[in-house]
Amino acid sequence: MDWMRSEPDSQGFSPDIAEKLDAMVSGGTLGAIHAIAVCRHGRLVLERYFTGNDQQIAVGDLGLIAFTGERLHDLRSVTKSIVGLLYGIALDRGLVPGLDAPIVDSFPEYADLAADPARRRLTVAHALDMTLGLEWDESLPYTDARNSEIAMEFAPDRYRFTLDRPIVAAPGARWIYSGGAVALLGALIERGSGQRLTAFAQDNLFTPLGITNSEWFAGMDGNYSAAAGLRLGALDLLRIGAMLANGGRHEGRTVVPAAWLAQSWTPRTTTSWGQAYGYLWYLDSATPPAFAAGTQSVAGFGNGGQRLFVLPEAGLACVVLAGLYDTSGAEEGPQRLWEQLVLPNLIL
Template sequence: MAIAKSSPTRSGSAAAESLGFDPAIHRKLLAGVESGLLHDLHVVLAARSERVFLEHYAEGNDQEWGRPLGHVTFDAGTLHDLRSVTKSIVSLLYGIALDKGLVPPPEAPLFAQFPEYADLAADPARVGITIGHALTMTLGMEWDENRPYSDPLNSEIAMENAPDRYRFILDRPIVAEAGSRWIYSGGCVALVGAIIERGSGQTLPDFAREALFRPLGIDRFHWSAGDDGVASAASGLRLTAPDLLKIGMLLLRNGLWDGKRVISKDWIEASFTSATSTPDGLGYGRLWFIGDAPAPALGAPKPWYGGFGNGGQRLWLMPEADIAAVIYAGKYNAWDAWVTPTRVWREIILANFLRA
C-alpha cells in the first residue's frame, strides 16, 4: 500500500481540498505555531483515505528515552520517541501473537504465565487477575507514575532499577479488585511484552520486526532497553512519522495491508472497545485511549482512538472519517504536554474537515 504525499504548496492545498479539508489548513497550522499556541511541535503528518493532506516538519530540542539529543531538524526519515504510544503498538503485537497461537487469550490467568513466582500466585487476592487486566491497566495493583520520571520512586523508574523487573511488578500491593479500577501502569505492558517474548521465543523488537514492521515495509526503528537488556514495552520504541502513520492506516483498514492480513479485525475491534474509564473521562480499551470529538463534515461528534505518549506524542484515528494523524512533540515530562497535540487534532485537523 503506497502513501500518497502532499506538501504545503499549491498542490498540497489542492490535495487537502480534494480530501474534504480547508485548503488553508497548513497555513492555519503554521499560524498556530507562530502565535505560540502550538508549543514544541516537531512533526504533524495526517492522511485521509491513505492520502496525506497535512505534512509539517519542524526543528527543536529532542531526547531519546530521556537522553538529550540536542537540536534536531526533523524530516520524514527522522526516528522519534513514541514514548507510551509504544504501549498501543505492543497491544497490536499481542493480537498478532494471539492470531498465531503463540500466546494465551486475554481471559487466561496472568500469574500462570510467570510460574517462577509461585509464592505470589498463591496469594488469594491475585488468583483472579488475568492477562486482560494487564491489557486494560486494571490489575488492581499499586502503581505510581504521577511522580516525575526523574524521581526514583516513580514506579516505572523503580521497575527499571529493580533486580527483577517482573517480581517488582507482580508483587505490588493490591489496592482494588481486578477489573474495577484503571491505574496507569507501564508495569502492565512490561508483563504483556514478556508474555509475547516467552510465547514467540523472540525478543520483543525481533517479533515486532517480523510480525508487524516487515509486512508494512518498515525497515528502520529503534527500541530502547533497560540496563538488563530488556526492551521497554512501555515506552522504548522509536519510529519515523511516516512509518507510524502506516500503522494507523493498517488499523483503519481493519488489519489488512496490500490485501494481506496482518492482524485480525476481531482484535482491533476488541482493542477499540472501552473496558474501563480513565480519571479524565476517556474510555480505555486494550492499551488504547477512546473518546469522541466534533467532526463538522460528519455532523455529530464521532469516536476517535489514540495512542498517547509523554511529551505530546500521538497516534490519532477516526475510522468514520478515515483519518489517521501522527503528532510528535518535545514537551517531555511537562504537565501540559497534552495541550499541543489535542489542539492540532481538534482545532486544526477536525475543525478544518469540511466535507465528507
C-alpha cells in the same frame, strides 16, 4: 516504501488546511512541536517538520534537531498502544494466553505468587485495560527513582517487581496507569512467540508495513521496554495509523485482525481524568462536520506530546511528535492540532 501524496481537498479536507496550520504555528500556542503528519485513505495530505530540542530515553538531551518525516523520535507511551497491537497479532496466532488467563500462570518461576488466590484473579484483560488493581504510581517525574516505572527498571526482576506489588483494588474495578502491566504483556509475547519483542514487532508489524528503521530501548537487564521504549519516524508511525484506519489491513493484507481492533477499541474502563479506555488505547468522541456526533476516535498518548490519532470511520490518521517531556500541559498543543485543525477541516 514511498507515500502517495494528495492535495487535501482531494481527500475531503478544506483546501486551505495547510495555511491554517501555518497560522497556528505562527501563533505560538502549540508548544515544542517537532512534526505533524496527516493521511486519509492511505494518502498523505499534510506534513510539517520543525527544528527543536529533543531527548532520547535513557540517553538524555540530543540538542537541537532539524526533524524530517524519517528522523527517529521517542514515542514514549505510544509504545504501549503498539504492544497492544502486537498482543492481538500473537493472540490470533495462538501464541499467547487468552484474555481470561491468569497472568501468574505464565510465570511459573514465581510459585509463591501463583499460590496467592488474590493474584490468580489478575488476568491478561486486566493488564490490557490497566485494571490489575496493583499499587503503581507514575505521577512522579520519570527522573525520580520513586516513580514506579523507574523503580521497575532498576529492580533485579521487573516482572516479579510488578506482580508482587500490593493489591489496592479488586481486579477490573479501577484504572491505574501502569507501565508494569505492559511489561508483563511484552514478556508474554516473547515467551509465547520465542522471539524477542523487537523481532516479533519487525516480522509481524513493521515489515508488512514497509517500516525498516526503528529502535527499541532495552533496560539494564536486557529486557526491552514495552511501556515506553520504541522510536520511529513520524511517517512510519503514520503507516501504522493508516493501517488501523483501514481496519487493520495494508495493501490487501490483514496485519492486525479487525476483530482485535474492535475489542481494543471497545470502552472497558475510565481513566483517572474521565476518558474512556480500551485495551491500551484512549477512546474519545470526535465530531468532524461531515460525520455524526459521537463518532469515535482512538489515540495512543506518550510523554512529551507524542500522539497517534485515528478516526477509523473516516479512514483518517494523524501523528504529532513533540519535545515537551515531563512538562505540565504537554498534551495541549497536540490535542489542539487534532481538535481545532484536523477534525474541523475534514468536510467530506
